[in-house]
Amino acid sequence: MNRALPLAELGLAATLILAPFVLPHVAADIPMLSRILIWGFFGLGFSILFGFTGLLSLGQAVFFGAGGFVTAYLMIEQRWNVLLALLAGTVAAILLGLVIGYFTERRRGIYFAMITLAFGEMFSHLDLTTFAHYTGGENGLPGVPPPALFGWRADSELSMYSFIAVFFFVGYLIARRIVASPVGRILLAIRDNEGRVLATGNAVHLYKLCAFTVAAAYAGLAGGLLGMFQNYMPPDAFTFETSGQLLIQTVIGGASSLLGPLVGGAAWIYLRETLQHGFGLDTSWRLILGIVFVLLVSFLRQGIVGGVVRLFHRPPAPLDVDHDLTAAPNVLSPAARPASFGPPILQTEALGKRFGGLAANEDVNFAVAEFEVRGLIGPNGAGKSTFFRMLAGEMQPTSGRVLFRGKDVTGNGVCAMCQNGVAKSYQINQLFDRLSVRENLLIPTLAATRGRFRLDLLRSITADPAVERGVHDTLALVDLSHKADTPVNQLAYGEKRRLEIGLCLASNPKVLLLDEPLAGMSPSERVSTIQLLTRLREGRTMVIVEHDMEALFGFADRVTVLVEGKILVEGTPDEVRADKGVQTAYLGGVDHDLPAEAAA
Amino acid sequence: MTTVFGIPLGLIQAQAFNGLQQGMLLALISAGLTIIYGALGVLNLAHGALYVVGAYAGYLTYAQTGSFLLAIPAAAAASLLAGFVMERLVVRFYYDRPDEDQILVTFGLGIILVEAVRAIFGGQSQNTPTPDWGQGASSLGFLMFPFPWYKIETIAISAALLLAFYLVLYKTKLGLVVRAGIEDAGMVNLLGINVYRIFLIVFGLGAMAAGLAGIINSPITAPTPDVGGRYLVLSFVVIVIGGVGSFPGAVLGGIVAGEIMTLTSLFNPSYSEVMLFAVMALILLLRPQGFFGQAGRA
Numbered sequence: 001m002n003r004a005l006p007l008a009e010l011g012l013a014a015t016l017i018l019a020p021f022v023l024p025h026v027a028a029d030i031p032m033l034s035r036i037l038i039w040g041f042f043g044l045g046f047s048i049l050f051g052f053t054g055l056l057s058l059g060q061a062v063f064f065g066a067g068g069f070v071t072a073y074l075m076i077e078q079r080w081n082v083l084l085a086l087l088a089g090t091v092a093a094i095l096l097g098l099v100i101g102y103f104t105e106r107r108r109g110i111y112f113a114m115i116t117l118a119f120g121e122m123f124s125h126l127d128l129t130t131f132a133h134y135t136g137g138e139n140g141l142p143g144v145p146p147p148a149l150f151g152w153r154a155d156s157e158l159s160m161y162s163f164i165a166v167f168f169f170v171g172y173l174i175a176r177r178i179v180a181s182p183v184g185r186i187l188l189a190i191r192d193n194e195g196r197v198l199a200t201g202n203a204v205h206l207y208k209l210c211a212f213t214v215a216a217a218y219a220g221l222a223g224g225l226l227g228m229f230q231n232y233m234p235p236d237a238f239t240f241e242t243s244g245q246l247l248i249q250t251v252i253g254g255a256s257s258l259l260g261p262l263v264g265g266a267a268w269i270y271l272r273e274t275l276q277h278g279f280g281l282d283t284s285w286r287l288i289l290g291i292v293f294v295l296l297v298s299f300l301r302q303g304i305v306g307g308v309v310r311l312f313h314r315p316p317a318p319l320d321v322d323h324d325l326t327a328a329p330n331v332l333s334p335a336a337r338p339a340s341f342g343p344p345i346l347q348t349e350a351l352g353k354r355f356g357g358l359a360a361n362e363d364v365n366f367a368v369a370e371f372e373v374r375g376l377i378g379p380n381g382a383g384k385s386t387f388f389r390m391l392a393g394e395m396q397p398t399s400g401r402v403l404f405r406g407k408d409v410t411g412n413g414v415c416a417m418c419q420n421g422v423a424k425s426y427q428i429n430q431l432f433d434r435l436s437v438r439e440n441l442l443i444p445t446l447a448a449t450r451g452r453f454r455l456d457l458l459r460s461i462t463a464d465p466a467v468e469r470g471v472h473d474t475l476a477l478v479d480l481s482h483k484a485d486t487p488v489n490q491l492a493y494g495e496k497r498r499l500e501i502g503l504c505l506a507s508n509p510k511v512l513l514l515d516e517p518l519a520g521m522s523p524s525e526r527v528s529t530i531q532l533l534t535r536l537r538e539g540r541t542m543v544i545v546e547h548d549m550e551a552l553f554g555f556a557d558r559v560t561v562l563v564e565g566k567i568l569v570e571g572t573p574d575e576v577r578a579d580k581g582v583q584t585a586y587l588g589g590v591d592h593d594l595p596a597e598a599a600a
Numbered sequence: 601m602t603t604v605f606g607i608p609l610g611l612i613q614a615q616a617f618n619g620l621q622q623g624m625l626l627a628l629i630s631a632g633l634t635i636i637y638g639a640l641g642v643l644n645l646a647h648g649a650l651y652v653v654g655a656y657a658g659y660l661t662y663a664q665t666g667s668f669l670l671a672i673p674a675a676a677a678a679s680l681l682a683g684f685v686m687e688r689l690v691v692r693f694y695y696d697r698p699d700e701d702q703i704l705v706t707f708g709l710g711i712i713l714v715e716a717v718r719a720i721f722g723g724q725s726q727n728t729p730t731p732d733w734g735q736g737a738s739s740l741g742f743l744m745f746p747f748p749w750y751k752i753e754t755i756a757i758s759a760a761l762l763l764a765f766y767l768v769l770y771k772t773k774l775g776l777v778v779r780a781g782i783e784d785a786g787m788v789n790l791l792g793i794n795v796y797r798i799f800l801i802v803f804g805l806g807a808m809a810a811g812l813a814g815i816i817n818s819p820i821t822a823p824t825p826d827v828g829g830r831y832l833v834l835s836f837v838v839i840v841i842g843g844v845g846s847f848p849g850a851v852l853g854g855i856v857a858g859e860i861m862t863l864t865s866l867f868n869p870s871y872s873e874v875m876l877f878a879v880m881a882l883i884l885l886l887r888p889q890g891f892f893g894q895a896g897r898a
Contacts, residue, residue: 115884130870287718290708297705298693
C-alpha cells in the first residue's frame with residue numbers, strides 16, 4: 001500500500017484553512033467561498049456518477065432539494081440537532097436515490113439523461129403541490145437556524161465557513177476512498193465498456209445503482225448545508241436550473257477529477273459575481289458563460305483540472321514493439337490427451353434460437369467434457385456465433401436448455417454464467433480502453449474474488465492480497481507483465497488480443513469460450529497466441545470457434561461442425577477431416593481438401 | 601346534467617378537447633426532436649430553445665406587421681436558420697462523439713440561444729394577442745361548452761403541419777434517404793449520397809417544427825425566454841412514450857400526453873404533470889422501447 005505522504009489531502013486541507021484569510025483580500029469574500037464549497041460538495045458525488053461511471057444525470061436537483069428540505073424542515077419545525085437533521089436529509093436522499101435509480105439505471109446514454117430530467121421535473125412539481133405543506137411551496141422555508149453543536153454556534157461568516165469546510169474535507173476523503181475501492185475500479189470500467197464488466201461476472205446494475213445512490217447522498221447533504229448557510233431553503237433547489245448549474249460547473253472544472261466540480265464552481269460563481277456586478281452585465285453574463293461552456297466542451301473536454309493535469313503530465317514515450325518470440329513452431333502438437341473424457345461440464349439439450357421466421361440454431365445437442373478442447377467450425381452463417389452467445393448466457397434461447405455440470409442454467413445471463421465459471425473472449429476485442437492493462441485485469445479478478453456484488457466502498461483495492469496475486473498471475477500467463485501499466489489504447493493488436501483472453505482467464509473459469517482468438521493476427525502474433533493457448537489448455541476446458549483450420553485441427557481434441565444451425569458431424573479432427581459430408585457442406589462440393597489434411 | 605365520477609360530462613368533453621389541442625402541439629414539437637434523434641443520433645437539448653426562437657421571431661413579426669399569418673412563416677424561417685447555423689458550426693462535429701458530449705454541447709447551445717433572446721427582448725413574457733381569425737368560440741355542433749376558435753384552429757394547423765412533415769418524410773425522395781440514413785448512415789454514404797447534407801436538412805426541419813409550435817402556441821401561452829425548458833421536458837416524455845426516433849410514436853405519444861395532463865387536471869390540476877411522469881416511469885418498466893420504438897435501443 002502506498003504510504004507516501006497524502007499530498008492531495010494535505011494540500012486541500014491547507015487550502016481550505018488558508019482560503020478565508022487570503023482570498024477575501026484578492027477576490028472572493030467568505031460567504032462566496034462557503035457557497036463554492038457547498039457546490040463542490042454536491043459535485044463530489046456527481047463526479048463519481050458522471051465523471052467516473054459515465055452516467056449523465058440531468059436530475060440531481062431532486063436529491064439536493066429533498067435533502068435540503070428534509071433538513072430544513074426538521075431544524076425549523078422539529079428543532080432537531082443539526083447533525084441529526086443533516087443525517088435525516090441525507091438518508092432521505094439515499095432512499096430517493098434507490099427508488100429513482102431503480103427506474104433509471106437499466107437505461108443508458110440519452111435515455112438515462114431524459115429520464116433523470118423527467119424525474120427532476122416531477123419532483124419540482126411535487127415540491128410546489130403535494131409537499132407544499134412541508135416545503136412552503138413557492139415560498140420555500142425561511143428561518144433555517146445556523147448550525148449549533150455542544151454550545152458552539154456558527155453565527156459568524158467564518159464559523160459557518162469552517163462548519164462547511166469540515167464537511168467538505170471529510171466528504172472529499174470518503175470520495176477518495178470510494179474511488180480507490182474495488183467498487184470505484186468497477187465504476188471506472190463501466191464507463192468504458194459496461195457490457196464487458198457484466199460479462200466478467202460483475203452485477204453492473206447494482207454497481208450503477210450504488211454510484212447513483214452515492215451521488216444522491218452527497219447531493220442531499222449539500223442541500224442541507226445550503227439551507228443553513230442561507231438561513232433559507234429556496235424552492236428553486238428542486239429545479240432544472242440547479243441540475244444544469246451542477247452539470248456546467250462540473251464540465252468547466254473537469255468531470256473526471258473529484259475536485260473538478262469545486263474548481264468549476266469557483267470559476268462559475270466568481271465569474272457570475274464579477275460579470276454581473278463588476279461589469280454591470282445584468283443578464284448577459286449567462287450568455288457569455290454559455291459560449292464559454294460550448295467552447296470548453298468542444299476543445300477542453302477534460303475541463304480546467306484535466307487541462308492542468310495534461311500540462312504537467314506528459315504522455316509516456318511510444319512503446320517498443322511486441323517483444324514476442326517469433327522463432328517458434330507453426331503448428332501445434334497436441335499434448336498426450338486421454339482417449340475418453342469424463343462427464344460433460346457444459347452441455348445443451350435441443351437448444352434452438354429463432355429470429356422471427358429464421359432459425360439460427362435448431363435442436364443442438366452439444367456436450368463438452370471437462371478438460372476437453374473442442375473446436376467449433378462451420379461455414380459463415382452456420383449459427384456458430386448465436387450458439388456461442390447462448391452458451392455464454394449472452395442470448396436467451398427460444399427453445400431447449402443449457403446445462404452446467406448437469407444444472408439447468410438456461411437464461412441465467414452472462415454475469416451468472418461467468419460466476420459459474422464459463423467465460424467468453426470476444427472476436428472483436430471488448431477491453432476497457434482508457435484503463436491500463438493491470439486495471440483491465442482487475443475487473444474480472446474482483447468478480448472472481450468478491451462475487452458479483454459487494455459494497456466494499458471504503459476498502460482499499462490493495463487490501464486483498466488474493467486480488468493482487470490474481471492480477472499478477474494472469475499478467476504472467478498472457479505475457480503482459482512488462483506492459484502492466486500501459487493504457488490499453490497504446491497496445492499493439494496482438495497484445496490487445498492476449499489481454500482479451502486474459503480478461504477471461506482472470507475470472508478463473510472452468511470453461512473458456514474463445515471466439516476466433518486468432519482472427520486478424522499477423523503470423524508472429526498468431527504463433528504467440530497459439531503458444532498461449534497451448535499453455536492454457538492444461539486443467540481447463542475450452543470451446544474454440546476459429547476459421548484457422550490448420551491451427552484448430554492441430555489443437556482440438558474433438559471438433560463439432562455446425563451447418564445451417566444444426567450439428568452435422570462431431571468427432572476427432574481426423575474423423576471430421578475424413579467426413580465426406582463435411583467436405584461437401586463446408587466447401588460447397590468444390591473439390592478441395594480441408595487444409596490440415598494436406599499438412600498431415 | 602350527466603356526470604361521470606361526479607364530474608359534469610361537458611367538462612370532461614371540454615378537457616378532452618383541450619388535451620387534443622395540447623397533444624397536437626406536443627406532437628409537433630416532439631416530431632422535430634424525434635426525427636433529429638432518429639436520423640442523426642443526437643438528442644438535441646436545444647430543442648426547447650428553438651421553440652423560443654420561433655415564438656420570439658413570430659412575436660416580433662406580429663408586433664411589427666400586425667399579421668399573424670406572416671408571423672408563422674417568420675417563425676419557421678428563424679428556427680430553420682438557427683437550426684442550420686447550429687448544425688454547421690457545432691453539431692456536425694459531434695456526430696461521432698459519445699451521447700454525453702452531444703447532450704452537453706446542445707445543452708450549451710440552448711443556453712446561448714435562450715440568453716441571446718433574453719438579452720434582446722428582456723425576461724418578461726411577451727403578450728401575443730389571439731389573431732382576428734381566432735376570436736370567439738364554437739361548440740362545433742356537439743360540444744356542451746363552446747370551445748375557443750383559436751384552439752380549434754391550432755389543432756387543425758398542427759395536424760396540417762404534421763401531415764406536411766409526414767409527406768416530406770414518407771413520400772419524397774429526400775424522406776426515403778432520411779429514413780435509409782436512420783437505418784444505416786454508413787451504407788447511404790457508400791451509395792454516393794451526401795449524408796451530411798441530408799443531416800443538415802433534417803436538423804433544420806426538426807428545429808423548424810419546434811419554432812412553428814412556438815409561434816402557434818404563443819397566443820395561448822405567452823412566451824418567455826424560459827418557456828422552452830418545459831416543452832423540452834414534455835417532449836422527452838412524449839418520445840419516451842411513443843418510442844424514441846419514431847415519427848408516428850411522437851404523434852401518438854403527444855396526443856396521449858396531452859390527454860393525460862388535461863384529464864388528470866379534472867381531478868386535481870396540480871397533479872397533471874406528475875401523472876404524466878408517473879405514466880412515463882410505468883412505460884419504462886413495462887415497455888422501455890415505447891409504443892413504436894425498436895426493442896434493444898433503450
